[in-house]
Amino acid sequence: MASIPRDDCNTYKYKDITAKEPEYSTLSYTWGRWRVKDRPEAPPVLPIKNTPWEIPAVEETHFTTENFQKVIQSIHRTGVDWAWIDVGCIDQRRGSTQAAVEIGRQASIFKQAKSTFVWLSRLDSIQLAQAIDDILECGGQLYDRVDIGNEDVDFDDVMDKLHKVSEYLFSDPWFSSLWTLQEIVLRNDAIVLSTEGESVPWKVARQDQRTYMTMLINHCQNVYTSLEKALEKTKSVYSQPYPDKTMNAIRRVQQLILQVGFYYLFSTNPNVLFGTARYRTTKRREDRVYGIMQIYGLCVGKSARPEENPSMEELVIEFAAAINHNSAILGQFFIHVSQPKPGYTWRITEASTVPRSLMIYRDPNSMATINIDSNGNCIAAGKCCQLPILLSAAEKSGEITPLQAVKGWGLDFKVLLDGHINGAASFSAAHQEHYIVRRSSATEIDLKDVLVLWLGNVQAEFSFGSNSHLRRNAGLLLSVQNYNTDECVLRYERLGIAIWRTGEKPKPFEEPVRSIPWEWHDQLVLG
Template sequence: MPDFDDDCAWPRRLLHVPSMTSMQWAPGNYYGNDRAPKYIAISYTWAFDNPGEPVPQINYVWLDVACIDQTRGSAEMSLEVGRQAKIFKGATHTFAWLTKLSRQGYLSQIEKLQQQAKSSRAEAKSGIERVQRGLDGTRQEIELLSLDPWFSSLWTLQEAYLCPQTVFISRQGELMSPSEIDNPAERPMLLSDFIDYCDHMMTIVTSHEKKPQTIETNDKYLLALKRSIERSGMTGLRSSLPVTLLGAARHRTTTRATDRVYGIMQIFGFQLGKSRPGCDPHVEFSLAELEDELGRELLIREPIMSQMHIFEIPPQPGKRWRISQDSQPTRRLNYGDGKSVFDAMSVKAKLSTVTLECVNWGHFSGKICKFSKLVEIWNTKAGWTGGNIDLDGPEQWTAVHGPELARKEAIAFSQQHPDAVLLLLGLAEITAPPNDWSMPS
């Protein structure tokens, strides 16, 4: 392809719909005779079967199967995979192609579920049963959409993160709408609507977990709804922090093991492995090598965020320093407005890696302090607002809210873990008076 610059914001190819021809980019951002044409991007999985035409009256479409060289080992394929963020963000609109749902079928099933839920709650014999039936009805509504194959792919999770205003279209290419009364042309169903709905329902789940009233925290209907929301990946999309998608990524499928990194690296803005400009496309990288590369890039660009994760199972030797598919984001990342959690923080440590006997190890250079010593200092100050203690493995600590509970939890933790050492990654700017201290997270 003549003089194509990988830093260019345009795709290497666009599908010209009237002629169904894959047009190559040319200098000046020409595709055929059209200069810098508007285009839409379509996000889909390979699960569709004879889907028909996409949204009509569009001259140019970006569709990976038509716009990326599918030859195995192709340099163009590797490089375009690393440019997904530019391609999707440059599209006028992005559409998510649901391959199992028709518009009318979805609306009919939603109406049926809502009527069933209403009748079921009315027939409930107790307040507990009424809440349980409401939770179960909500789960079925969420799964009606989230069990479509589009929600199973790691690649589409990345595309959803890049384009939350994605519009849902049915298997026939019809615009989806939230209800019968909504005109899909005026009020189409957006991915962001579904994200907000799932986030709202997760807030309700969390409130039941924190303060059990009507039902217990281990209620099977509550847990089933929570699992459905987590599998959908929608709560991670609510935050602007890419690390929050790690939990959802574990529930997504990939064709190749290495897609565990290639299929999510663009949410961090990275071009890794074969997608790096100048890399030999015939060189193969293992998943472990790609995860190390992803981890190193995060250490450099986002040192604090790079460590905001925990392991539920013990990682391999030399892998604890980096995120992986076995990581879960810390609870602190689910609070606040995305990246603003770190906006007021200044980095106070240098993170890097060293290689010893062919194993990469994380290296920390900065200030450290015993947790028990810090608790002594906190214990002499008033005004604690709370914090979180997140640990690797099965040991669970509650989210700490309120001065007295924060004090008790911190003291108890320091007593149970007298040798615990804190590594100072960053500090927030203090704007409150010196006598108004708050417990950092």
């Protein structure tokens, strides 16, 4: 094996080999946490020629060079002679500018590959094949019992088996790496390989075929949905509670599926995966950004400017600012789980979540902008109104219920508050004295002082009545954070998101919202 550099014409030359834009495969695996350094008797390394850097040695408890070569042989047997493998294609020397640039190209590298392989280096062929069979069987039995109502299925036994096989499968370190999360988002059609580099059969329609990650992800989503239904049934007054062991198994399987990111992996809102990233591991702190940025189609920091080396704080700000610059909607399409850093409430962090109503991010129509100015201030511009005005319009459109779940008939109106904000028990636009509270300080915020910045709208569900997609509008809820007398500047903190639904063809009940007198603000300083 030889590492062959690419020239400016996308041509690869080495001795008597010349190839222009050859077909290639990519490999998704994890190894950085087991890299061997400064040890006299290091394990053997993968024999790759023509690299100006030393190929790193890896602890044999993680994987052996022999099995690594079997993986490469397995890839080669698919008929593709070229492969992109990070240790042989990315300069492994510390501080390499070439490495930073190559990392910034990973999205295009994986997307353009003919095929991608996922190497679960800790799961051997026999046990992995059995695990796949068990998950398929248990998932089917779970559906039969919960969705179909087949009482012949022993639910407690199924959950016990599903719990054990899930713990085994997701124990492989591949499921805990942040880099592999990005790679599977880019290529969820990856083929699964075992420790020995063998593809694993998935039994479908009485035939064995190779297991693709897409199959496993879909199956995990189905399992999670069935478990949600099973839990919902326990709320009935006529149902019997599950035994503690079964209930614990349900919760643990759901937790595992969420932590590996498989329940919401196909969501069109990439913020879902950013929230999942907190369960994933990286060797370096800055890889918390570099290992996820290309899900957003972004290239920031050293990958964009190899000659620079921004600090972690600078990198996080640049990353969040880039998301908001591309789309103010996407930049705010999330909910803070915990209180964000003062002065940066506008910035998404790994301590965030995406409610179901924000899962779809398609065909965005941005109506506001959020950018960082030359002084480092986050400046928003767009149409605004006071929250009570929006609430009053929603109330005229239909029934108003508690703040956490405001619903206008046909509008599907909701107020989604960030985790550190406590909603009032109930309110009405006619009673302006109602307020919301910051949990940490117990500070009251009068609803009249909350500003709504209309971010824009995205595609929502399809309406058969109008034969068109509805649009989901989003408004950013802002409250005055402080007033800087030296700069004569008002700073606003983010409180959450308001969303409401409209159609392409206006309905009578939409008129109160559509007729709101929005006012243009071009200098909202977000803190």
